[in-house]
Amino acid sequence: MQPLPAMLQKKIIQVNPYEVARLARNLGISTTDFIARYTVGNGSFLKFDESSSCRFLGPEGCRVHPDRPVVCRLYPLARHVNDKKNEWFSELQPEAECRGEYGTTGTIENYLEEQDAMAYMLAADSYLNMLWDMMTLLEQKSTGSETAEVRDDFAESKENILSENRERMDMDAFPLDVEEKMHMHQEILQLWANGKI
Amino acid sequence: MNRRTKRAIALAAAVTSLGASLGVALEESQAGVDLFLNKGNADSLRSDQLKLSTQSKLSTQSKHSIQSKTSNQIKFENNNRQ
Numbered sequence: 389m390q391p392l393p394a395m396l397q398k399k400i401i402q403v404n405p406y407e408v409a410r411l412a413r414n415l416g417i418s419t420t421d422f423i424a425r426y427t428v429g430n431g432s433f434l435k436f437d438e439s440s441s442c443r444f445l446g447p448e449g450c451r452v453h454p455d456r457p458v459v460c461r462l463y464p465l466a467r468h469v470n471d472k473k474n475e476w477f478s479e480l481q482p483e484a485e486c487r488g489e490y491g492t493t494g495t496i497e498n499y500l501e502e503q504d505a506m507a508y509m510l511a512a513d514s515y516l517n518m519l520w521d522m523m524t525l526l527e528q529k530s531t532g533s534e535t536a537e538v539r540d541d542f543a544e545s546k547e548n549i550l551s552e553n554r555e556r557m558d559m560d561a562f563p564l565d566v567e568e569k570m571h572m573h574q575e576i577l578q579l580w581a582n583g584k585i
Numbered sequence: 586m587n588r589r590t591k592r593a594i595a596l597a598a599a600v601t602s603l604g605a606s607l608g609v610a611l612e613e614s615q616a617g618v619d620l621f622l623n624k625g626n627a628d629s630l631r632s633d634q635l636k637l638s639t640q641s642k643l644s645t646q647s648k649h650s651i652q653s654k655t656s657n658q659i660k661f662e663n664n665n666r667q
């Protein structure tokens with residue numbers, strides 16, 4: 389089922405590096421280009437147009453449907469995962485004007501299969517596992533002794549730090565297929581987070 | 586800025602953006618990281634603002650509205666996937 393206009397307006401759609409790579413491949417552009425043209429929040433969210441509609445919404449629905457992000461695949465479900473690897477789902481209230489067909493006889497498992505969501509959920513989980521490790525590392529690095537130094541120097545360094553982060557989250561350096569790109573990207577990110585590179 | 590501090594801030598930036606892309610909500614204790622990364626106001630930075638609460642380790646993957654703060658949610662437990 390193609391997504392319908394009501395659910396593609398005034399929404400926040402997050403995209404992780406795997407989803408960025410899938411969308412970039414769909415459009416035939418580099419991930420660097422995709423991040424610059426189609427995302428906000430340092431590449432974390434899709435950019436909407438002036439009417440607050442998804443930029444991939446065309447006259448006949450989603451223009452990137454085969455490579456749409458997981459939040460689009462799951463809608464009207466939401467997926468929750470914590471650092472204990474517990475997973476659960478909740479149901480969102482569909483838009484009042486939504487013309488989607490909803491039933492009560494299906495199962496979540498069947499729905500996920502129909503929406504081809506597995507590769508996306510596995511990718512999200514692999515990045516989440518990295519994120520939990522990075523958060524632990526960050527907690528360990530916080531000592532308080534650098535505060536004054538940070539206050540004095542940060543204004544000059546901010547743009548460089550954000551720019552370096554955008555490059556770090558960008559998989560363009562790996563000219564492989566999307567799945568291989570993701571594995572290599574995660575390996576490099578892991579090495580960097582642990583101070584090995 | 587010494588190398589250690591720079592690495593810590595770079596790691597904070599990575600955690601912030603990767604977390605956002607995965608639907609990990611940022612709590613108040615982590616807002617300090619966003620504050621100095623996105624708004625450039627380092628004056629209010631405290632040493633404990635680099636610390637992250639373990640309660641923020643939850644990813645919510647949903648297409649949520651920018652207008653409503655909450656949505657009507659009915660939880661389906663994992664063992665009810667049938």
